[in-house]
Amino acid sequence: MQIIRGHYLKMLIDIHVHSDNSSCSVMPASEIVARARSLGLDGVCITDHDTTAVLSQIQEGFQPDGLLVLVGMEYSTDEGDFLVYGDVESLVPGMDGRALLTSVIETGGAVVAAHPFRGWRPSDTGLFQSYPPSAIEVVNGRNTEAEDAQALELACHLALAHVSGSDAHRFDELGRFPTRFTCPISDRVDLVNALRQGMCRPGVLRSAALASAS
Template identity: 35%
Template structure:
C-alpha cells in the first residue's frame, strides 16, 4: 500500500519493472504513493492489462504534521493543505487519509492528531522494528478501534512486498480499497525475503 516509483525524487523504481516484480512475488495489487504527485497514472493505464494486477495510484502527501497516504480523487488536492483541509477533502470527496510511518524517528506524524484517523500505517518496511512496535502498541493501548495497514514504503525493487496489507475481500479499484479500509477486514503482513 505504499510504494514509490521514479516519479518520486527518492526512488529509482521503473513502473514496468515494479509491476513485473509484483507479479513474480505473487502480489495481486499494489498502491503507488509517490511524493506529492500522481504522475504514475499516465504510465499505469497502458500497463495494467499487460500484467493483470490491480494498480491504485494514491499520493504520499507532505504536511507540517507528517506524511499521509491519501487515496481517492487525489488530483483535486492542492499543495500546502492543512490537516483540517485534508479532513474536509476526505469527507467531501469520499477519500481516505492514512498517517504514514507515524512513529518514525525522522519525519514522524504529530502524535496529537492520530486519534482523528481510523487507519494508520502500523507496519512500514523502512521503519525499524522498534518504530513499528511503538505504533502497534499505541493501537493496542488506545482503547479505540484503530486499524493498521502495512506498507513496504519501497524505494527500490528489492524492497517491494516486504510488508503488505492482506485484505479479506478482493480489491478491484480505488473505491473498493477505500470501502475495505473503512472495515476491519485487513491486516498487515511482514514477509522476510
C-alpha cells in the first residue's frame, strides 16, 4: 500500500480467492496467506463456495507481514454466483438470487455479481434491475475477454461499481486481478462500505496481467 501525505494512493486486494475448502481449489489457506504479500497484494479475501470453514484455519486481520486477510463467501444460486462480504457466517443456505440480494443488502453487507456472463454458468442479469448488487465483477481471471466485456457493459448500463477478481484456484492465479480500493480497508466493515459506496475499480488490466505471465 502506497501512502502520500497521509492519503492512501492505492490498496490492492484480491477479493475473489478460493482455498482448498472449495473442492475446486488446490490452495491451502495458510499458503495463500503466506504468499499473497510477495505478489504485491495489500490484502486477500478468501471466498470459498458456500462455506466459511476457512475461519477455523486462519486469523482475520493484518498479518505480521502487513497483509490484510478477510473472509467472504461465493454463494451459489440458480440465478448466478455472488460474492458476499460482511456477516457471511449468518447466511442462510439455499436462498435464490432474489432472496440473497435482498438479505445481504438489508443486513448491511455487500454483494458482487461474480462473472455474470460466464458461458457455462451465466447469471440471470434481468434480476439486477429490481435487485441491484453492490458491484459487478467486470474482470475475472477465468473469464474470456468477451465475457468480461459484457459484464462491463452491464455495469455501465446499470451504473454499478466495477471490481475485478482473480477467481484463484491455483497459486499461479493468485493476485493476478485484484481490486483497487481508493480508501483505507482494515476490516470487513471497511470492505463492505467501500464496495457499497463505489470506492473501488479493477486494479489490473487483463492485457497487463497476461503479458506479465507470458
